Amino acid sequence: MENINRKKRKVSALWSVEYHKNTPIHKAGLLLAPGNWERFDPFLLMAEDHMKQGAFDYHPHRGIETVSYMIDGELKHMDNKGGRGVLWKGDVQWMTAGKGILHHEEAPENGFAHLLQLWVNLPAESKMVEPRYQDILESKMVKQEAEGVTVKVISGSSGELTAETRNYVPVTMVEISLKPGSQFSQDLPPDYNGFIFVLEGSGEFGSDLTAGKEKQVLWLSEEPDEESEINIHALNEPLKVLVIAGKRLRESVAAKGPFVMNTEEEIKQAYKDFREGKFGAWSEE
Structure with a gap:
């Protein structure tokens, strides 16, 4: 394998997520x-949701992809293009809205769903592609x-590991678990913009050894022209x-x-098409 000298x-930047109870059955944090379109490009938003059944009704999307990562619980998905599925802890759903889709995400009766949802922008040339799931x-x-590290590649690659996920926008999404004292470096191609979210525990991140802990977002410095890597170090x-x-x-x-x-x-035009039924009809079947 070619030895690449990575930056x-x-x-x-670092910030903590603040959570708000929107309704008795839905708590969320951004x-x-x-x-922040330019700063977060190609990402549009990301939220953490704690929800029970009835938190959301079916709704439309156009021009984006939604990526749902299950922290815990159970999430049922259905859309009007034939997509159906059930996600459990650690599972991910990658839905391309493209030119238009109606979908519904629901926690089970007497259960809950705890998830992250990321919106990925689609490039102009792919805004009106056929939806897929x-x-x-x-x-x-x-x-x-x-060596005390478990790596799961959801999208893109990590070292020699490559996911089969299909992307319109090249996206690396990797879950990394480290035992105390372990460390790992995640490689990133040139002009990749991104961040780390701490799901559990605490550690040091990057060449500047920034301290980060659970429920914090660590935004990465930019490297538009070079292969790069970010180091992740679990402490105690x-x-x-x-x-x-x-x-x-x-x-x-x-x-x-x-x-x-x-x-x-x-x-x-998107609102006009939606009002005129061009996204298709909704069916619970």
Whole structure:
């Protein structure tokens, strides 16, 4: 294997997630707040949801992909293009809304769903692709265990491990679990913009050894022209993180509600198409 001299990334910003109880059956916190289009490119927003049955009704999307990562519980998914599935702890759903889809995500009766949902922007050339749905089950993920570190590749690659997930935007999404005292370096291609979210424990991150702990987001320094890597080091307790990074689109963003396009005219057209039934009909069957 070719030995690549990678630039060591730092942590450029850190923030803690604040949680709010929206309703008696839904509590949420924003990891990535919407509106920061250029800073977070190609990502639009990311939320952590704790919900019970009835938190959401079916709703539309256009121009994006939604990525749902199950922290715990059970999530049932259905859409009006034939997508159906049930996700459990560690599973991921990668849904491409494309030109338009109606979908519903629901916790089971008397149960709960605890998940992260990331919105990935689609490039202009792919905004109106046909919708598609990918279940990425934990039991079938590409993974590796060595020297106190377990790596699960949800999308993209980690070293020699590569996921089968299909992407319109190149995205690396890797779950990394470390035993106390262990460390790992995640490689990232040039011009990948991204972050680390600490799911459990605490540790030190990057070449500047930034301290991070559970429920914190660590935004990575940019390396537009070089292969790079970010180091993750567990100290005195187990550490579990998600590393998420994607290739910048560098395109204009127009967003309103569940639709994300490149111009305001395209947003108006999305609402018009939805009102006229061009996203298709909803059926509970």
